[in-house]
Amino acid sequence: MKPRTILLFGLFLLLSQVVLAQNRNGMQRIQSAKIALITNRLNLSPEQSQQFWAVYNEYEDKKMELRKSIRALNAETDNLTTTDERILSSLKEMMNLRQREVDLDKDYMNRFLKVINVRQLAELYKTEQQFTRMLIEKLNQRPNKGIK
Numbered sequence: 001m002k003p004r005t006i007l008l009f010g011l012f013l014l015l016s017q018v019v020l021a022q023n024r025n026g027m028q029r030i031q032s033a034k035i036a037l038i039t040n041r042l043n044l045s046p047e048q049s050q051q052f053w054a055v056y057n058e059y060e061d062k063k064m065e066l067r068k069s070i071r072a073l074n075a076e077t078d079n080l081t082t083t084d085e086r087i088l089s090s091l092k093e094m095m096n097l098r099q100r101e102v103d104l105d106k107d108y109m110n111r112f113l114k115v116i117n118v119r120q121l122a123e124l125y126k127t128e129q130q131f132t133r134m135l136i137e138k139l140n141q142r143p144n145k146g147i148k
Helices: 005-040 046-077 084-113 116-139
Strands: none
Touching: 005 046, 005 116, 046 084, 084 116
């Protein structure tokens, strides 16, 4: 390879690593803010906090996997070359995944109630919604860099 090609390839790798690091840092900051807000609003005791976060993190991981699968199926239905039969199959699978998400919510509601009281659980749900709204508002306030 030519030295110039090697240099360009190296710069590309370096830039891609910087972008990935920024994305990870941004996600960590968002997650830290969410944890701080929930901890503050629920007013957890030290005992509750340890048990709560173990259950909550498990719940969030499972929920994220289901949503990831739903997004993949959504992308598949957007593909113009996909057959009608495959789109219908994907739509049915999305409904099944959404039902699994509801079942997960019901299961974890009971698990949360073993660690926190019903008022704290209601506050958790409200706080999650508020956090999501705040995050969307912040994202909407950002200038659209590079978009014309």
